[in-house]
Amino acid sequence: GQNIDQPTEMTATEGAIVQINCTYQTSGFNGLFWYQQHAGEAPTFLSYNVLDGLEEKGRFSSFLSRSKGYSYLLLKELQMKDSASYLCAAMDSNYQLIWGAGTKLIIKP
């Protein structure tokens, strides 16, 4: 079956760095998405990886290892506004997104 695993909740300190991991099992693979979702709001796109390696975009970076079925989202210089849920979603062979349950990130001053 298809499955996405990511931690339920993580806590980090303002100004620090946090890494949110995601492992996936899908029927075929057409890329890995990360979305940010603040409480009561719709998700917003953060990154898309389809090739192995690290993609950097400002304070956020995303990494993919296709052979390991693994991705992580790295957030640097954490700010209070980064408190949100981070959703990992893998796209299968039918270009359908398989969503993880999300990681709630709590930032403490």
Added chain:
Amino acid sequence: GAVVSQHPSWVICKSGTSVKIECRSLDFQATTMFWYRQFPKQSLMLMATSNEGSKATYEQGVEKDKFLINHASLTLSTLTVTSAHPEDSSFYICSATELAGGPNEQFFGPGTRLTVL
């Protein structure tokens, strides 16, 4: 960037009534639109995928006669929750992609919070 709107943002209705939610792509033509449901502290659950001019494809366990989806144009899709009950109370979110198939980014609407009394 691409913008997707939803209307209404929130709605409260009585049990047994029907509710229609609209999803519009404002600055692009959405070949494919998706409807999701999200319960508190849970992830997005895909309900159905619709392509303009054709019938929606529903996910397993989603009643197509209860959740009517119409994708009549390249900029508008509607979800009608028929004979709503309290267990249908949820956050409904639509998303849209410009191109059919492919690893395309989904642009999300702001969501509609439905409360059924």
